[in-house]
Amino acid sequence: MSPLLILEQVLNGLQLGVMLFLMAAGLTLVLGIMNLVNLAHGSLYMVGAFVAAMVARWSGSFVVGLLVALPVTALVGVVVERVALRRLYERDHLDQVLATFGLILFFNEAATMIWGPRAVYLDGPSWLSGAVEIIPGAPYPAYRLAIIAVGLAVAVLLYLLVTRTRLGMLIRAGASNREMVSALGVDIKRLYTLVFGLGAMLAALGGVMAGPIYAVEVGMGEHILIQTFVVVVIGGIGSVRGALVGAVLVGLVDTLGRAFLPGMLTLFLGPATAASLSASLASMAIYILMAAVLVWRPSGLFPAHG
Amino acid sequence: MKLQLIALGLAGALLAVPAGAAEPVKIGMITTLSGGGSALGIDIRDGFALAIGQEGGSLGGVPVELMAEDDGRKPEKATEIANRMVERDKIGIMTGIVWSNLAIAVVPKVTGKGVFYVSPNAGPSKLAGAGCGPNYFNVAWQNDNLHEAMGQYVTEKGYKNVYIMAPNYPAGKDALKGFKRxxxxxxxxxxxxxxxxxxxxxxxxxxxSAKPDAxxxxxxxxxxxxxxxxxxxxGLTDKVPVFGPAFSFDQTILGAVGDAALGVINSSQWNKDIDNPANAAFVADFQKAYGRLPSLYASQGYDAARLIGSALMAVGGDVSNADGFRTALKKADFASVRGKFRFGPNNHPVQDIYVRQVVKEGDVLTNKIIATAFTDHADAYAAECKM
Structure with missing residues (x-):
């Protein structure tokens, strides 16, 4: 186990973390500010990826696909918020879970009707197709470096939005005490629609960025949704900073667990037992992390609600 | 005169029995039609339906009704549908399940109630060995088979140090066990x-960092x-070649992988270029009916239908003649799209397994056969099957 391999795996973990952050940022805003458990967040991720794949096929350009997918998915999010979710804010979380689970089925069926049941093709731009040898002997895909860059840029932009703008102030205020905010005359309905649209756009960005490395298929959002919820719970509901830290933690723990548990267990057990045991342990690692964080800090690392 | 009339009446009544089979034979299909993995179930259903369509609503000359339901890839949902089909709809023939964990949940339950189950895909080792049964037939393969073929081929090609990988679930373990065999x-x-x-x-x-040669x-x-x-x-594609079973290089997913799959070698019991009349008709009619190339799964759905048709014909559509139907299924007297086909003692296929390579035909990625890995290959669990 060379130090270079460890470094490469840390980079892999960071990249997975950034990918998760794109999803978690939107989810944590919706959950924290609107107090809405939105299981359909993964569906918006899927819609973003499918729209980008379709537009990229027509136009021959990944970037055009990305630029079209973001506003289209935001619009889909806004429509969903107005038509369906608006009725759920006053209901309890179980109703929200049921209704947004229904939305997952709706979106999966709609995607099957529009794009078919088979996975579709989406490749990154050709200028990112190569590999960069930032670690000697281990060429790292340029596209994955681009994901890290985009994710960190989004983190900075969101930070500026939340801390430096009027909208951000309202978002923070809404997360702490929504009754007070609406009592002060803020149009909370419009704020919710805006936040949901922003969350949808972030989910779409995650989906489009994932397209060239993952399979773009019906149901793709459900795989990543569970990990995203783990990130949000670890980071603290409603906190963008928490989402970033939580995502990187989850990405690192998941990647390093998968990378090094088999080798470590083989030292103690036979290779066959170690292979199957480490696979089980590695898939539990992020949940163990979540449990540990919750024991230490019951409302996550950076709780938004005071 | 009177006698003649009675005789005529009797003959009429007798004839009315098959005519009364205008009440078509119901075939229950539980498969995955929504969500992730639905491409597989849809191809199985479409392949099966194509065979019925080719005969204008019949299989083996017996009118049939296909009742296809979506299991959403969930064992509990598949079990629930199976119960309903057996108890309420009194269905005698079932098929369709894609995934091994669903098959393990459903198959023993329905065959225990006297229903015939013809598997168009999942072939878990559990149901091929000690858990085999006289009413369970697998028309596709036993799970290990395609992986065994790749193990054989990789050995023949002189690779000495291979890195192997599969998901942590029953079919994944069957896969690596098959390869290593x-x-x-x-x-x-x-x-x-x-x-x-x-x-x-x-x-x-x-x-x-493990530096394998394949x-x-x-x-x-x-x-x-x-x-x-x-x-x-x-950047590993050119340096370390990958091998796999047909499932990752199938027509349902090649389009999404793109050129990254080009040239990869994989194993399959079927391909669209297998040269026989049944396959030619299947490939042409499938494309005409659905506007896409058939996949491995579609071929398996189609063969399941043709197998059931051959047995229905043998018993004249009377599935309640269980012994006759079972014997007829076992004979496998149908023209399989993969060429020769028969059942081993555990009702699993004895068949040839081919080595294919991903190629481009025009703009479309597809497979062509480059070698035969096994001739008349049976599975490793037949000996454990006592029936």
């Missing part, structure tokens, strides 16, 4: 990944698409 070299690594995993960066980095992987559906794309991006 016929692979004679060393293992550079044996890795079980999470079921439904999308990111393989960690595995690819570990794989690269990689064998079984990652069905979207997992395989993700892995192949990421493997190509890591």
């Amino acid at each position: 016929f692979f004679k070299g060393d293992l550079a690594g044996e890795v079980y990944t999470k079921l439904g995993q999308t990111d393989y960066a960690a595995e690819i980095a570990a794989l690269r 990689v064998f992987f079984f990652l069905p559906g979207g997992m395989g698409i993700s892995f192949l794309k990421q493997y190509a991006q890591a």
Whole structure:
């Protein structure tokens, strides 16, 4: 186990973390500010990826696909918020879970009707197709470096939005005490629609960025949704900073667990037992992390609600 | 005169029995039609329906009604549908399940109630060995088969140090067990990944540092698409060749993988270029009916229908003649699209398994056969089957 391999795996973990952050940022805003458990967040991720794949096929350009997918998915999010979710804010979380689970089925069926049941093709731009040898002997895909860059840029932009703008102030205020905010005359309905649209756009960005490395298929959002919820719970509901830290933690723990548990267990057990045991342990690692964080800090690392 | 009339009346009544079979024979199909993995179930259903369509609503000359229902890839939902089909709809023939864990949940239950189950896909070792049964027939393969073929081929090609990988679930373990049964070299690594995993960066980095001379992987559906794309991006495609079963290089997913799959060698019991009249008619009619190339799964659905048709014809549509129907199924007297086909003692196929390569025909990625890995290959569990 060379130090270079460890470094490469840390980079892999960071990249997975950034990918998760794109999803978690939107989810944590919706959950924290609107107090809405939105299981359909993964569906918006899927819609973003499918729209980008379709537009990229027509136009021959990944970037055009990305630029079209973001506003289209935001619009889909806004429509969903107005038509369906608006009725759920006053209901309890179980109703929200049921209704947004229904939305997952709706979106999966709609995607099957529009794009078919088979996975579709989406490749990154050709200028990112190569590999960069930032670690000697281990060429790292340029596209994955681009994901890290985009994710960190989004983190900075969101930070500026939340801390430096009027909208951000309202978002923070809404997360702490929504009754007070609406009592002060803020149009909370419009704020919710805006936040949901922003969350949808972030989910779409995650989906489009994932397209060239993952399979773009019906149901793709459900795989990543569970990990995203783990990130949000670890980071603290409603906190963008928490989402970033939580995502990187989850990405690192998941990647390093998968990378090094088999080798470590083989030292103690036979290779066959170690292979199957480490696979089980590695898939539990992020949940163990979540449990540990919750024991230490019951409302996550950076709780938004005071 | 009177006697003649009575005789006529009797003859009429007798004739009315098959005519009364204008009440078509119901065939229950439980398969995955929505959500992730639905491409497989849809192809099985479409292949099956094509065979019925070719005969204008009949199989083996017996009118049939296909009742296809969506299991959403969930064992509990599949079980619930199966119960309903058996108890309420009194269905005598069932088929359709894609996934091994669903098959293990449903098949023993329905065959225990006297229903015939013809598997168009899943062939878990559990149901091929000690858990086999007289009413369970698998028309596709036993899970290990295609992996065994790849183990054989990789050995023949002189690879000595292979890295192997599969998801951590029953079919994944069957897969690597099957590969190892016929692979004679060393293992550079044996890795079980999470079921439904999308990111393989960690595995690819570990794989690269293990310096294998080849990689064998079984990652069905979207997992395989993700892995192949990421493997190509890591720049390994030209350095370390990958091998796998047909499931990751099938017509349902090649389009999504793109050129990253070009040239990859994989194993299958069927391909669209197998030269026989049944296959030619199947491939042409499937394309005409659905406007796409048929997949391995479609071929299996189609063969399931043709097998059931051959047995229905033998008993004149009377499935309550269980012994006759069973004997007829066992004979496998139908023209399989893969050429010769028969059942072994455990009602699993004895068949040839081919080696294919991914090629481009015009703009479309597809497979062509380049070698035969096994002739008349049976599975390893037949000896454990006592019936």
